[in-house]
Structures are given as C-alpha cells and as structure tokens.
Amino acid sequence: MARQWRCAVVGTGVVGEWHVKTIPVVPDAQLVAVCDADPAKTAAALDKNKLSGIPQYTDLHEMLRKEQIDIVHVCTPSGLHFDPCVIAMEAGKSVICEKPLEIQLDRIDQMVEIAQKHGVRIAGIFQNRWNEANRALKAAADEGRFGRIAWAGSFTPWYRPDKYYDEGGWRGTWKLDGGGAIMNQSVHSIDLLQWIVGPVKSVSAYGASRIHAKIEVEDTMTCSLQFESGAFGTIVGTTAMFPGQPARIEVGGENGTGVSENGLKIFKFRDEREGDAELRTRLSPPPTDGVASKIRPVLGDEQYNQLFPKTGKGSGGGTSNTDVALDLHGRNMQAILTAWDAGREAETSGSEARKAVAIILAMYESARKNGAAVEVE
Ligand SMILES: NC(=O)c1ccc[n+]([C@@H]2O[C@H](COP(=O)([O-])OP(=O)(O)OC[C@H]3O[C@@H](n4cnc5c(N)ncnc54)[C@H](O)[C@@H]3O)[C@@H](O)[C@H]2O)c1
Structure with missing residues (x-):
C-alpha cells in the first residue's frame, strides 16, 4: 500500500485554503495541521471546508515541534516562501511550495541545496502541467511530432481589478510578489512553454504598468525570445485586459501545430495518428459564451454540463484569481507524492521550478535595459 503522507499547510489565505480543501482528497495525503500568522485565516479555511479537529497554529516552529508532519505545504506570499521552506526542511520535513518557488534564483539554489543537505525533498506547484491539453502538446513535442519547431508562444491575457492588488498588501510589490503579471500570473504559461519546447536561451522584453496606477511592478509585458534549439518564441502577459481570456500555448513547426487554450484548440500533424481525432474531440474547448447561452437552454443544465464539463472553471485564472480548477492541484500533489514514494524527484522538483523564474528574471533585466537581449x- 502507498504511504500516507502527513501534510500541514502554512499560509491559509486564498491558495492555502485550496490546499486545505485538496489534501484530504489526494489519495496518498492527509491533512494534519494548519498554520497562519493570522489565526482568523486558519479558522476560516477549516470552517469553509467543514473540517474539524485539525490543530491550528500561528507559529511554524511550534507546529513543527508539536505535530507529526512529513510535508509542509508553503502557501505564503511569494517573497515569503524562503523562510518557511527552510525552517521546514531544517526540521527534516519535505516541502511542496506554491509557484513561483521563490522570486530570487540564489534563494532557490539555496533551497535546493538545503533539501539535499537534510535528506528531504522540495517540489513546486505548477498545476497546469496536469491539464490534458497541455500534456498532449508535451507528449507530441517529446515524440518529435512537430519536427523542427519554428516558433512557440505563451499568452496570458488576463485581468485583475485594482481590488485584487489592494488585498493582502503584498501583491504588485517587487519585494513580496517579485514582479507583476509575469512573475505572478504568467509564470504558469512560461513554465509550460519551456517544459514543452525546451530551454530558453535569451529574451528581449518590454513592460510597464499600463492601467494599474498604484502598483510598482508591470501589469503588461511582451517578450521575443530564442530557444536553445534555435526556435523563436513570444511571451505576452498582462493583468490589464478586461475581461480576461484563457491562457494560450502555441507550438508550430515543419510537421505540425498545436494550440492549447481552455482545451485542445489545434492538434494537427502531417503524421495524423490513430487517437488524434479522439483527443481533439474529447479535449475540444467549450463553446464560447455567445454559443453556450444558446445551447444551454436547449439541452438543459444537466446534459450541457455532461457534454461540456470543463466550462465551470472556464478561464483558468483569466478573469479572477479564484477561477482555477482545483482538480489539477490534486493531480500535481499526487504526482509529487508518487514520485517521492518511488525515491524519485518530482516532475516539478525544485530545480525544475527554477527554470520559469530564471526566464522571468531575464525578462525583467531586459525590460530594465529597454529591450536589450x-x-x-
Ligand atoms: N497555483 C496557483 O494557481 C496560484 C494562484 C494564486 C496564487 N498562488 C501563489 O500562492 C501564494 C499565496 O497567494 P495567496 O493569493 O493565497 O495570498 P494570500 O495573501 O491570500 O495568503 C497568504 C497567507 O499567508 C499568511 N502568511 C504570511 N506570512 C506568513 C508566515 N510567515 N507564517 C504563516 N503565515 C503567513 C498570510 O496571513 C495570508 O493568510 C503566492 O506565492 C502565490 O503566487 C498560486
């Protein structure tokens, strides 16, 4: 029987509450404690999920001393990931940390070293790697079905109102968010881009805050890049495009093109294979709002939801920070536990989660140098 991992969550705000909700339904995990500097947050996260009898703490050291814990889930603000991760690992616990793993590369390197030194593991959350359309693009790339890739792009045309940045105080700051639309929101698609297509060699970027007057970081950035393979690419990320659209990944080359956008929008290769048509049908994007509003009354809610089950969380974060399908978090967590149980590093190991942050920090440096490569x- 697989090991049951005893998990605790530190930072039970918006995303920590998702971990509180998800851990109990992950087959190999159980929730044993929660911690937040603000006691109202732990109480609210447990109440919301009707969980009772779970010990609550305001101090991580005390929780680690008093509870039997295998894994600490770190869901504090991005610039406050380092301390709880290190405290947990130095206490002999493994860590699952929200994206971005950290906002500085030297700190990520230290976190990976500390894990090795203490014989524990660290992995990041990049739940969109468990989206089936993205996995289809990854499998096609790994099998060489695109041929030589000419160009690939990651687009995160999202929207966040000013209120989003006001909440929590840390969002939209260099110190604690590490950046804006790119470090916080586009990190998901940038991770997918490099995961599917391969390492990025150099970037040239422009960015600034276009509509959010009060934030010090960018709400919009555009970037041209070159992959190590020689392929060209584009990254666009924004929180300034009302009402917000789903993120999109595009890959194309001599033998095929694939586009993932709220499903598998394009999946076309010279070597059409058995199974491709089925995949396109099963993962086809849900109808757009205009079409859905015509079909739904005809079919009725039940049949409509059966036919288009993914419409519930349509934009994947595009329109709001809570519009996220939590089953992907669960799959990401279970994959980490399965790998660790088998003595392997997770697919989203610390070193793997570093890659997106390295690309992002290069983009920021380029933007500061007015687009220099x-x-x-
Ligand atoms: N995977 C995703 O799709 C996704 C989506 C949104 C945010 N995130 C990430 O999740 C993290 C948290 O974001 P959020 O929106 O939940 O923030 P939030 O402000 O809602 O919650 C953060 C919580 O951490 C607590 N906290 C801060 N310092 C602490 C400490 N030292 N000890 C204990 N608790 C502490 C705060 O009191 C707060 O409750 C960020 O890194 C963010 O990038 C991931």
Whole structure:
C-alpha cells in the first residue's frame, strides 16, 4: 500500500485554503495541521471546508515541534516562501511550495541545496502541467511530432481589478510578489512553454504598468525570445485586459501545430495518428459564451454540463484569481507524492521550478535595459 503522507499547510489565505480543501482528497495525503500568522485565516479555511479537529497554529516552529508532519505545504506570499521552506526542511520535513518557488534564483539554489543537505525533498506547484491539453502538446513535442519547431508562444491575457492588488498588501510589490503579471500570473504559461519546447536561451522584453496606477511592478509585458534549439518564441502577459481570456500555448513547426487554450484548440500533424481525432474531440474547448447561452437552454443544465464539463472553471485564472480548477492541484500533489514514494524527484522538483523564474528574471533585466537581449541563467 502507498504511504500516507502527513501534510500541514502554512499560509491559509486564498491558495492555502485550496490546499486545505485538496489534501484530504489526494489519495496518498492527509491533512494534519494548519498554520497562519493570522489565526482568523486558519479558522476560516477549516470552517469553509467543514473540517474539524485539525490543530491550528500561528507559529511554524511550534507546529513543527508539536505535530507529526512529513510535508509542509508553503502557501505564503511569494517573497515569503524562503523562510518557511527552510525552517521546514531544517526540521527534516519535505516541502511542496506554491509557484513561483521563490522570486530570487540564489534563494532557490539555496533551497535546493538545503533539501539535499537534510535528506528531504522540495517540489513546486505548477498545476497546469496536469491539464490534458497541455500534456498532449508535451507528449507530441517529446515524440518529435512537430519536427523542427519554428516558433512557440505563451499568452496570458488576463485581468485583475485594482481590488485584487489592494488585498493582502503584498501583491504588485517587487519585494513580496517579485514582479507583476509575469512573475505572478504568467509564470504558469512560461513554465509550460519551456517544459514543452525546451530551454530558453535569451529574451528581449518590454513592460510597464499600463492601467494599474498604484502598483510598482508591470501589469503588461511582451517578450521575443530564442530557444536553445534555435526556435523563436513570444511571451505576452498582462493583468490589464478586461475581461480576461484563457491562457494560450502555441507550438508550430515543419510537421505540425498545436494550440492549447481552455482545451485542445489545434492538434494537427502531417503524421495524423490513430487517437488524434479522439483527443481533439474529447479535449475540444467549450463553446464560447455567445454559443453556450444558446445551447444551454436547449439541452438543459444537466446534459450541457455532461457534454461540456470543463466550462465551470472556464478561464483558468483569466478573469479572477479564484477561477482555477482545483482538480489539477490534486493531480500535481499526487504526482509529487508518487514520485517521492518511488525515491524519485518530482516532475516539478525544485530545480525544475527554477527554470520559469530564471526566464522571468531575464525578462525583467531586459525590460530594465529597454529591450536589450539578455541570456537566461
Ligand atoms: N497555483 C496557483 O494557481 C496560484 C494562484 C494564486 C496564487 N498562488 C501563489 O500562492 C501564494 C499565496 O497567494 P495567496 O493569493 O493565497 O495570498 P494570500 O495573501 O491570500 O495568503 C497568504 C497567507 O499567508 C499568511 N502568511 C504570511 N506570512 C506568513 C508566515 N510567515 N507564517 C504563516 N503565515 C503567513 C498570510 O496571513 C495570508 O493568510 C503566492 O506565492 C502565490 O503566487 C498560486
């Protein structure tokens, strides 16, 4: 029988509450404690999920001393990931940390070293790697079905109101968010881009805050890049495009094109294979709002939801920070536990989660140099 991992969550705000909700339904995990500097947050996260009898703490050291814990889930603000991760690992616990793993590369390197030194593991959350359309693009790329890739792009045309940045105080700050639309929101698609297509060699970027007057970081950035393979690419990320659209990944080359956008929008290869048509049908994007509003009354809610089950969380974060399908978090967590149980690093290991941050920091450096090309570390 697989090991049951005893998990605790530190930081039970918006995303920590998702972990509180998800851990109990992950087959190999159980929730044993929660911690937040603000006691109202732990109580609210447990109440919301009707969980009772779970010990609550305001101090991580005390929780680690008093509870039997295998894994600490770190869901504090991005610039406050380092301390709880290190405290947990130095206490002999493994860590699952929200994206971005950290906002500085030297700190990520230290986190990976500390895990090795203490014989524990660290992995990041990049739940969109468990989206089936993205996995189809990854499998096609790994099998060489695109041929030589000419160009690939990651687009995160999202929207966040000013209120989003006001909440929590840390969002939209260099110190605690590490950046804006790119470090916080586009990190998902940038991770997918490099995961599917391969390492990025250099970037050239422009960015600024276009509509959010009060934030010090960018709400919009555009970037041209070159992959190590020689392929060209584009990254666009924004929180300034009302009402917000789903993120999109595009890959194309001599033998095929694939586009993932709220499903598998394009999946076309010279070597059409058995199963491709089925995949396109099963993962086809749900109808657009205009079409859905015509079909839904005809079919009725039940049949409509059966036919288009993914419409519930349509934009995947595009329109709001809570419009996220939590089953992907669960799959990401279970995959980490399965790998660790087998003595392997997780697919989203610390070193793997570093890659998106390296690209992002190179983009920021380029934007500061008015678009000059910067090599990715
Ligand atoms: N995977 C995703 O799709 C996704 C989506 C949104 C945010 N995130 C990430 O999740 C993290 C948290 O974001 P959020 O929106 O939940 O923030 P939030 O502000 O809602 O919650 C953060 C919580 O951490 C607590 N906290 C801060 N410092 C602490 C400490 N030292 N000890 C204990 N608790 C502490 C705060 O009191 C707060 O309750 C960020 O890194 C963010 O990038 C991931």
